[in-house]
Amino acid sequence: MATTPVHCTIDLQAPGKQVGRLELPRSNNTSGWSHLFVPIVSIAGESDGPTALVVGGVHGDEPEGQIAALRLARETAPGDVTGRLVVVPCASPEASRAYTRLWPNGVNFNRSFPGDPDGPADRQLAHFFSTVLFPLADVVVDMHSGGRSGLCPPWSEMHWVDDPAQRRAMVDAMVAWGTDHHFVYIDIAGTGLLVGEAERQGKVVVSTELGGGGHVTAATHRISQSGLANVLRHVGVLRGEARARETPGIIGRATDVENYLLAPESGLWETFVDLGERVTAGQPVGQIHFLERPDREPAVVCAQNDGIVFVVRAIATTDQGDNVAVIAREVTVEELY
Structure with a gap:
């Protein structure tokens, strides 16, 4: 395992279901000795299979993915899994509590990758993802929405990647979400994205923008949760048959x-x-x-x-x-x- 200042309270190789946290060292105005806690859940199945990493709450004002990840982690048992499912329901808990896109110190966690073990807290956490969690995973699911500033229909999305085999697997996983819209995009606001580092490591990466505009409807929650489960069935991490639509819906390319x-x-x-x-x-x-x-x-x-x-x-x-x-x-x- 890579050298990291982040302590994980669970054994990511152990069998069964474990609920724990990542602990990042920090110092603040109310405590000279303190840790930032980030929840993590690992669910190992009873047979061999791929590993999926599911992440919500990279941005704090995007609750759709956080709720979908929390429900997935709580409601999934080892018997439901083939391989392993690792869930980080909220990667930016302080931002989530404040309902802000950025961390309280102004950091955008989604510009912190691949991270730095000797850097500030956001880069230490990004380094743990890059060197510990990503290498374990075959599939990475990173759930976003438009937050407070962007209004969009719920969609699954992917970066354009050059490797044909990786791209095809990502297209198929993106479409498996079952949303009416899908989106292929590029970075126009800088580098350092979570998905970019996962893609660089050759992972099958699926992301989302699950609505936005500062409100969440019941329909959005439904497609967030059902789509996530269907993608995990599609890649062989959750048991059961993945549902396939007759037509994939509208696919937009903004590259x-x-x-x-x-x-x-x-x-x-x-x-x-x-x-x-x-x-x-x-x-x-x-x-x-x-x-x-x-x-x-x-x-x-x-x-x-x-x-x-x-x-x-x-x-x-x-x-x-x-x-x-x-x-x-x-x-x-x-x-x-």
């Missing part, structure tokens, strides 16, 4: 920077388009109003390509450079292979 529309100025965002709407290049999709200048015409934002609206900004207050919409090109499963 060009022009697909991501950014606010040209700061102000109040007004969207003109709805989720799922088909738009054409040059079509206005929204505009920025200027509260201090009621006499000034709004700054109009136009689509840069033909496609489908996959994301719109959920909150009106907008800073220059914030993402206000994503227009993805529709593709088929065969095109992704």
Whole structure:
């Protein structure tokens, strides 16, 4: 096992079901000697099979995946598993308690990978994932949503990866979630993502954006939980037959920077388009109003390509450079292979 300052209270190789925590050393204003606790559950099946790592709560204001992971960890018994299931229900518990995207110190945990054992707490935890948890796993599931700032339909998603065999396995696992929409994306806000490091290590990686806009519906919870279970059946970690839809739903590919529309100025965002709407290049999709200048015409934002609206900004207050919409090109499963 790699040298790490993170202590895991369970044996990740042991049989049966174990509930424990990861402990990160820290010091704060109320305690010179302190640990940050991150929950972890390991469920080993009674027969050999692949290992899946399921992660929720990388961002604190995305509860959909946290709840799905908590239910999975609580309701799954060793007899339900072939191989091993490792669940980290919430990787950023302090951010979850504050209902913020970032850690209280302003760190984005999803920009901390591959991590550093000698770095701050976020990089120590990322290093533990990169050197201990990822090497154990064949499949990594990282659940996100639009949080408070982004409004999107619930979808499963994946990065575009170059290796054909890895990409095909990821496409099939993504579609197995059973959402009406699926999304293939690139990083436009920096490197250091959890999924990026898992992909670099050759894992089959599935992620999600399970709605957003600061609210969660019962339907979103249902597809979060049923989709997660179906993916785990598809990859052979949960027992049972995976369900397959007759058609995979709408697949959007946003692998060009022009697909991501950014606010040209700061102000109040007004969207003109709805989720799922088909738009054409040059079509206005929204505009920025200027509260201090009621006499000034709004700054109009136009689509840069033909496609489908996959994301719109959920909150009106907008800073220059914030993402206000994503227009993805529709593709088929065969095109992704």
